[in-house]
Amino acid sequence: MDQHPKAHAAAAAGFLADQQRADWHDETLWFVRSKRDKAAQQLPEWEALRTQASAIKEHTLSRLEQYLTGFEEKALANGVQVHWAADAAEHNRIVHSILAKHHVRKLVKSKSMLTEECHLNPYLQQQGIEVVDTDLGERIVQLNQEPPSHIVLPAIHLKKEQVGEIFHQHLGTAAGASDPQYLTAAAREHLRQKFLAADAAITGVNFAIAENGAFVVCTNEGNADLGAHLAKLHIACMGIEKLIPRMEHLGVFLRLLARSATGQPITTYSSHFREPGPGQELHIVIVDNGRSTQLGREDFRNSLKCIRCGACLNTCPVYRRSGGHSYHNAIAGPIGSILAPNLDMRKNADLPFASTLCGSCSDVCPVKIDIHTQLYKWRQVLSKEGYGPAAKKLGMKMMAAVLAKPDRFALSGAVARKFLGWFPKLAVNGKLNPWGRQRELPKVPEQSFREWYRTHYNPKKTNS
Ligand code: SF4
Secondary structure: OOOOOOOHHHHHHHOOOOOHHHHHHHHHHHHHHHHHHHHHOOOOOOOHHHHHHHHHHHHHHHHHHHHHHHHHHHHHHHHEEEEEOOOHHHHHHHHHHHHHOOOOOEHHHHHHHHHOOOOOHHHHHHHEEEEEEEOHHHHHEEEEOOOOOOOOOOOOOOOHHHHHHHHHHHHHOOOOOOOHHHHHHHHHHHHHHHHHHHHHHEEEEEEEEOOEEEEEEEEEEOOOHHHHOHHHHHHHEEEEEHEEEOOHHHHHHHHHHHHHHHOOOOOEEEEEEEEOOOOEEEEEEEEEOHHHHHHHHHHHHHHOOOOOOOOOHHHHHHHHOOHHHHOOOOHHHHHHHHHHHHHHHHHOOOOHHHHOOOOOOHHHOOOOOHHHHHHHHHHHHHHHOOOOOOOHHHHHHHHHHHHHHHHHHHHHHHHHHHHHOHHHHHHHHHOOOOOOOOOOOOOOOOOOOOHHHHHHHOHHHHHH
């Protein structure tokens, strides 16, 4: 299997090499998950909200074309310029052409996982445009020249001391300083200059409302507002799945989003954009990039209901202990693992296997995506398509041959009992068996269950 050069298991082993960091990462995300639980428990109607949100998204996806064209019609009537991008490359070309038309050299961007997915930053930087991510966590990872490791908490893999060091190197803060308040003030000062100097602002879109052509961007720092209101040009990039039919549906999602993400009752800023301000231009780039293919996959269609709250990452025992970068995909964690193979099965074939299938992700998902079932289904698809691990494929074939014949099964059992008795360490705890590396083999029985049964329950004796 020609997998990504840094497949999940290997990258996770790298993350786990620093045991202290892995423990801290695990505990921090569990803390966020616990906050989510408390926030959810305070709403008696929580489950009803989840059901409603799921149904609204289900309905929208079933009539996506109708809602997309309706949204475009309203947005155009509002004076917004609408563009359609079939894939990441087209998205990047469109954004660049708008910027080039306006001679933009400096750009501020609020957090957008879609632009991460499309690798917009490096593309624009190659064209000589300065792109500054203005979400604090995003700015930290941008300065550290690495991608976000979490869709809501992009720098969650870094401790405050590491952030202090990054700021010392790039923003000139005092060496060794790690006080969050001091560092935040420095970032604020630095970003304020970038906001004032920017020629254009790019934002993501959390929800686009079909009935009036408006869209909503949720941030905790107000950076999307500041960027979009200061610059003469605002480009909003959205995936086709961001639609909801009506304004009255928005409240359902806003109530679920922040509670699921961080345990807050509401995101600090839910900014509504509908038309360009006086003297401004507003563009919306609507992007497919594999989403319509996913929409056509019946088993995986409802992954497009995702509102990117990050709850499935926070609860996932594998994500918590392997870190976001081990997923080698813009979106990490359980949801990333069902979206990524749709984009490239070969490169991302390892990701659906990066799960215990415990189902905790599905339990917390505010829009009721059956995440763990889809992970399991992807494993079947990938194995059928020939992307499964070669060793596992061979192992399964051998197992099928053994299980097909009772004599072979009995013989292999007898051999295994002898062999394991002689070389338990080699067979169970050796390098070839990662599952056994941290496990002890129970005492190998002297006889098989059948042999034991025959000696203890002789049918002749029992019937007499
Ligand atoms: S799949 Fe569900 S829990 Fe995970 S990020 Fe999306 S909405 Fe949140």
